[in-house]
Amino acid sequence: MAASLPYPALYATHGGIWIAGADGAARGLGRGEAIARAAETPMIMLNAPLVGQRLGYPDLSGLDLLELFAFVFPARFAVPTPKGMAHALGLAPPKDDGEAAPFLLRAANALLERMGRADWPEREGAWASAQALYRLRWAWSQPVTGRLQRPERDERWLFSRLPEWEEKAPRPQPKSVRIAPADAVARLALLTGRDAEPREGQKDYAASAAAAFDPRRIEGHPNMLLAEAGTGIGKTLGYLAPASLWAEKAEGAVWISTFTKALQRQLDRESERLFPDARERKAKVVIRKGRENYLCLLNLEDALQGGFAGRAAIFAQLTARWAGYTKDGDMVGGDMPGWLPTLFRRAGATALTDRRGECVYAGCPHYRKCFIERSARASQDADLVIANHALVMVNAARGRDAGNAPSRIVFDEGHHLFDAADSTFATALTGQETIELRRWLIGPEGKARGRRRGLAARLMDVASYDEAGGAVLEAAIQAAGLLTGDGWLQRIGEGIAFGPLEKLFASVRGTVYARASAQDAGYGIETEMAELDGDIVAAASPALEAMELLLRPLMALGKRLEAVLEDAPDWLDGSARARIEGAIGGLTWRTQSLSAWIALAARIGGPADPDFVDWLAVERIDGREFDIGLHRRWLDPTRPLAEAVLKPAHNVIVTSATLRGAGDWAAAEARTGACHLENAAQHFAANSPFDYAANSDVLIVTDLKRGDPAQLAGAYARLIEAAGGGTLGLFTAIQRLKAVHARIADRLARIGLPLYAQHVDPIDTGTLVDIFRDDPRASLLGTDALRDGVDVPGHSLRLVVMEGVPWPRPNVLHAARRAAGGGSAYDDRVVRARLAQAFGRLIRRAEDRGTFVLLSAATPSRLLNAFPPGVTIRRVGIAEAIERVRSGLSTATQLGHQVEQEQAAEGLQ
Ligand code: SF4
Numbered sequence: 001m002a003a004s005l006p007y008p009a010l011y012a013t014h015g016g017i018w019i020a021g022a023d024g025a026a027r028g029l030g031r032g033e034a035i036a037r038a039a040e041t042p043m044i045m046l047n048a049p050l051v052g053q054r055l056g057y058p059d060l061s062g063l064d065l066l067e068l069f070a071f072v073f074p075a076r077f078a079v080p081t082p083k084g085m086a087h088a089l090g091l092a093p094p095k096d097d098g099e100a101a102p103f104l105l106r107a108a109n110a111l112l113e114r115m116g117r118a119d120w121p122e123r124e125g126a127w128a129s130a131q132a133l134y135r136l137r138w139a140w141s142q143p144v145t146g147r148l149q150r151p152e153r154d155e156r157w158l159f160s161r162l163p164e165w166e167e168k169a170p171r172p173q174p175k176s177v178r179i180a181p182a183d184a185v186a187r188l189a190l191l192t193g194r195d196a197e198p199r200e201g202q203k204d205y206a207a208s209a210a211a212a213f214d215p216r217r218i219e220g221h222p223n224m225l226l227a228e229a230g231t232g233i234g235k236t237l238g239y240l241a242p243a244s245l246w247a248e249k250a251e252g253a254v255w256i257s258t259f260t261k262a263l264q265r266q267l268d269r270e271s272e273r274l275f276p277d278a279r280e281r282k283a284k285v286v287i288r289k290g291r292e293n294y295l296c297l298l299n300l301e302d303a304l305q306g307g308f309a310g311r312a313a314i315f316a317q318l319t320a321r322w323a324g325y326t327k328d329g330d331m332v333g334g335d336m337p338g339w340l341p342t343l344f345r346r347a348g349a350t351a352l353t354d355r356r357g358e359c360v361y362a363g364c365p366h367y368r369k370c371f372i373e374r375s376a377r378a379s380q381d382a383d384l385v386i387a388n389h390a391l392v393m394v395n396a397a398r399g400r401d402a403g404n405a406p407s408r409i410v411f412d413e414g415h416h417l418f419d420a421a422d423s424t425f426a427t428a429l430t431g432q433e434t435i436e437l438r439r440w441l442i443g444p445e446g447k448a449r450g451r452r453r454g455l456a457a458r459l460m461d462v463a464s465y466d467e468a469g470g471a472v473l474e475a476a477i478q479a480a481g482l483l484t485g486d487g488w489l490q491r492i493g494e495g496i497a498f499g500p501l502e503k504l505f506a507s508v509r510g511t512v513y514a515r516a517s518a519q520d521a522g523y524g525i526e527t528e529m530a531e532l533d534g535d536i537v538a539a540a541s542p543a544l545e546a547m548e549l550l551l552r553p554l555m556a557l558g559k560r561l562e563a564v565l566e567d568a569p570d571w572l573d574g575s576a577r578a579r580i581e582g583a584i585g586g587l588t589w590r591t592q593s594l595s596a597w598i599a600l601a602a603r604i605g606g607p608a609d610p611d612f613v614d615w616l617a618v619e620r621i622d623g624r625e626f627d628i629g630l631h632r633r634w635l636d637p638t639r640p641l642a643e644a645v646l647k648p649a650h651n652v653i654v655t656s657a658t659l660r661g662a663g664d665w666a667a668a669e670a671r672t673g674a675c676h677l678e679n680a681a682q683h684f685a686a687n688s689p690f691d692y693a694a695n696s697d698v699l700i701v702t703d704l705k706r707g708d709p710a711q712l713a714g715a716y717a718r719l720i721e722a723a724g725g726g727t728l729g730l731f732t733a734i735q736r737l738k739a740v741h742a743r744i745a746d747r748l749a750r751i752g753l754p755l756y757a758q759h760v761d762p763i764d765t766g767t768l769v770d771i772f773r774d775d776p777r778a779s780l781l782g783t784d785a786l787r788d789g790v791d792v793p794g795h796s797l798r799l800v801v802m803e804g805v806p807w808p809r810p811n812v813l814h815a816a817r818r819a820a821g822g823g824s825a826y827d828d829r830v831v832r833a834r835l836a837q838a839f840g841r842l843i844r845r846a847e848d849r850g851t852f853v854l855l856s857a858a859t860p861s862r863l864l865n866a867f868p869p870g871v872t873i874r875r876v877g878i879a880e881a882i883e884r885v886r887s888g889l890s891t892a893t894q895l896g897h898q899v900e901q902e903q904a905a906e907g908l909q
Pocket residue numbers: 295296297298299354358359360361362364365366367370371372373
C-alpha cells in the first residue's frame with residue numbers, strides 16, 4: 001500500500017541515487033537534483049546522516065525509517081540496510097539498489113500498519129510518546145499520530161511502569177568445594193548436547209579449568225591457570241562447564257571478563273545452554289558494564305522535561321520509548337540499536353548516562369528503579385557475572401562494591417589483559433580531566449540546564465549540620481575554581497590562559513608543538529617529559545600548589561562524612577545515608593586521581609621514576625585540538641594488575657586463542673601478570689582443530705611501491721573485486737584508510753560491491769560489522785578494533801587484506817617499552833601478535849575458507865611464524881595475488897555455499 005504515504009523515498013549509495021514517488025515508481029537522479037528535492041520535500045530515507053554523507057550534504061534531514069523503527073519496535077535489533085529492514089519486518093528484500101527506494105516506502109507502510117494491529121506488543125506508552133514527539137515536530141509525527149488510537153485510560157508514565165529492584169541480604173562467603181575434572185567433563189557433555197560430542201581438546205580444557213577452581217591455599221597466592229585454546233576448541237563452554245558447577249556447589253559467583261562486546265553477546269547466548277529457562281537465566285547470569293553505559297533515569301527525566309532541545313529532545317523521547325522495553329538499560333552494548341544515537345549525531349546520548357558520577361543514589365526519586373542499581377544487585381546473587389576487563393579492574397582497584405568484588409575470575413580474550421591494565425592504571429592530567437573534576441565539585445558553568453549540580457548542593461544538609469564539614473567543603477569549592485574552566489581550549493589557543501592549570505596546559509602545548517614531529521598529520525602529537533625548559537617548569541609550581549590546595553579539603557571532607565555516618569544524627573535516614581556513602585565513594589577515587597596528578601606534575605623538572613613512562617601530548621582529530629596534558633603509564637602495567645586484581649583473588653583463569661603469541665609461556669606470564677605472583681601459574685594448551693593449511697593461505701605482495709596511495713588503493717579495489725566483496729581491509733593509519741576509501745568506494749559500488757569504513761561512515765563500529773556480516777558482497781575497512789574484535793564466521797568474510805606490516809606506532813610509550821623489552825625482539829612480538837589476531841578473523845569455523853593478503857614487500861621472514869603451522873605463504877606480485885584470490889576464492893565460495901546449503905537442509909542454521 002505504497003500510496004498511503006504521501007512522501008517520496010530517496011536511496012543513495014556510492015554507486016548512484018534513486019528516488020521513488022509515492023506511487024512506488026523509481027528512477028535514478030543526480031546529486032544536485034537529489035539535494036534540491038530533499039530540501040523542498042520531506043523524503044523517506046534510511047539513515048539520513050549516511051545518505052547526507054553519500055550526497056555530500058551532511059545537513060540532510062527527512063523521515064528516517066530507522067527512527068520510525070525505533071519508535072515502533074523499541075529495544076529490537078535490525079541491521080540498518082534495506083535487506084536488514086526486510087528481514088526485521090518479514091518483507092521481501094529489494095533485488096538491487098534500484099529497487100531499494102520503493103522498498104523504503106513499503107517498509108514505512110509496514111511499520112505504520114504494525115501500529116494498527118491489536119497484537120502490537122509495544123503499544124504501551126506509544127500514545128503519550130507520540131504526543132510529545134508531535135510537540136517537538138518530529139518528522140514522523142503526522143503519519144504516526146494519525147494511526148494511533150487514543151487509549152481509553154490515561155497511560156502510566158514511564159517511570160511508574162518500570163519494575164523496582166529488591167534489597168537483598170548480603171551473600172555469604174562461597175563454600176570451599178572442589179570440582180572433579182570428570183564432573184566438569186560430564187557437565188560439558190550436557191552443554192554441548194548429544195548432537196555435538198565434546199572434542200578431546202575441549203574435554204582436556206574443561207578438566208584443567210576445573211582444577212583451577214580448587215580452594216586457595218595461601219592468601220595472596222591465587223590458583224592461576226593460563227590456558228591457550230586455538231580457535232574452534234570451544235573454550236567458552238570449556239570453562240563455563242566447571243565455572244557453573246563451582247558456582248552451583250559453592251553458592252558463589254564466577255566473573256567472566258571479556259574485552260569485546262561480541263564475546264559478551266556470545267557468552268550471553270551460550271548461557272542459554274546452561275539455563276534454558278529464561279527466568280532462571282535472568283537470575284543466574286548477569287551482564288555487568290561500567291555505570292557510564294547505562295541510562296540514568298534522572299538524567300532522562302531532566303531531558304524529557306525541557307533539559308534537551310531540538311533533535312536531542314527527539315532522541316530523548318525515543319530513548320524513553322526504549323527504556324520501557326529494554327532488558328537492562330544498557331545504552332552502549334545492550335539492546336539499544338547502536339545506530340540510534342548516531343542518527344542524532346550522538347547529541348544527548350552521553351548526557352543521558354551517568355558519566356560524571358553525579359548520581360545522588362537514594363536521594364534520587366528513581367533510585368528503586370535505577371538500571372545501574374538493579375544490575376549491581378542482580379550480580380550479587382548470580383552464578384555467572386559477565387563483565388569486561390576494565391570493569392573488573394576498576395572494581396578491584398577503586399575498592400568499589402567491596403562486598404561484591406570479583407574473587408573467582410575467568411579472563412577470556414586474555415591477550416588483551418596487558419592493554420586493559422595499561423589503560424585502567426594510567427594517569428592523565430589533562431584539561432578535560434580537570435574540567436570534569438571542577439564540574440563534579442561546583443556544577444556546570446554558564447547556561448547549562450538540568451539537575452547537574454555540584455557537590456555543595458548535593459551535600460547541603462551535611463554542610464549545615466556539621467560546621468567543620470561545611471568549612472572544608474567551602475574550601476574545596478574555592479580551590480576548584482583554580483582548575484580549568486569552560487572555554488579553556490579556546491583561551492589557550494588565543495594565548496590568554498586563565499589560572500594555574502590552564503597556564504600549565506598552555507606551556508605543555510607550546511612544548512609539544514616545539515618538539516613533536518609529524519605536526520601535519522592532524523592527529524595526536526606528543527613529546528617525552530625530559531629536558532624541559534624553564535617556562536614549563538615555572539608553570540608547574542603554581543599548578544601543583546593549586547592541586548594540593550584542593551586535595552587537603554577533599555581528604556578532610558571524606559573524613560568528616562565518615563564521622564557523620566558513624567555518629568548518625570536524627571535526620572540521617574536511609575536515603576541521606578546512601579547519598580553520603582555515594583559522595584564518600586566519589587571522593588575516594590577523586591582524591592586518588594588528584595594525588596596521582598600531583599605526583600605526575602611534580603615530575604616536571606624532577607627525576608624520572610623508572611617504573612613509569614611520562615609524556616606530554618596534544619590530542620587532535622582531523623587537526624582540531626580537543627585535549628592537552630600530561631600522561632603517565634606503568635612501564636609494566638601487569639604489576640598493578642597483579643597487586644590490585646590477581647593477588648586478592650582466589651581463582652583466576654586467563655585464556656585466549658593467542659595467549660603466547662608466537663612466543664613461549666614466559667611471554668604469556670609477562671603479558672598477564674602471572675610473573676608477579678609468588679606461586680607458579682598452571683599452563684594448558686590445545687591446538688585449533690581447524691585445517692588451516694587446507695582452508696587458508698597467505699599472500700605477501702611484493703611489487704607495490706611503499707607510500708604510493710594510488711597503488712595502494714588500486715590494489716585494494718582489485719582484490720575486493722576479485723573476491724566479489726567479503727573483504728576485511730585493515731589499516732594502521734586512519735589517514736591512509738580514508739584515502740583508500742575515497743578512491744575506490746564509488747568504483748566498487750558501481751559493480752554492486754558496497755564498501756563501508758570505520759572513521760568514514762557515520763555509523764558505530766558494531767553496526768558496521770553487523771552490516772558487513774549480513775551482506776556477503778559488502779567489504780569493510782577499519783583499524784585496530786576490527787583487527788581484534790570481529791567475529792564473522794562463514795562466507796561474509798573470505799579475504800583479509802592488511803595494508804602493511806603492523807609495526808607499533810613509534811611513540812614515547814612504545815620507545816620506553818621497546819628499550820625495556822629487548823629492542824627489536826619486542827617489536828617482533830607485538831607484530832606477530834597483531835598478525836595472528838588479524839589472520840584469526842578469517843577462519844572462525846571448520847568450514848570457513850579464505851586468503852590473507854599482506855601488502856608489504858618488506859615483510860621479514862622471521863615474523864611469518866605468526867601464522868598457523870602448515871599454511872602456505874607465498875611472496876607474489878599483485879597481479880598473481882589477484883588471480884589467486886579470484887580462483888582460490890571461487891573454489892572456496894562454492895564450497896562455502898555448499899556447506900551452508902547442506903547445513904540449512906539439515907536445519908542446523
Ligand atoms: S540512582 Fe543515580 S544513576 Fe540511577 S537514575 Fe538516579 S541519579 Fe541516575
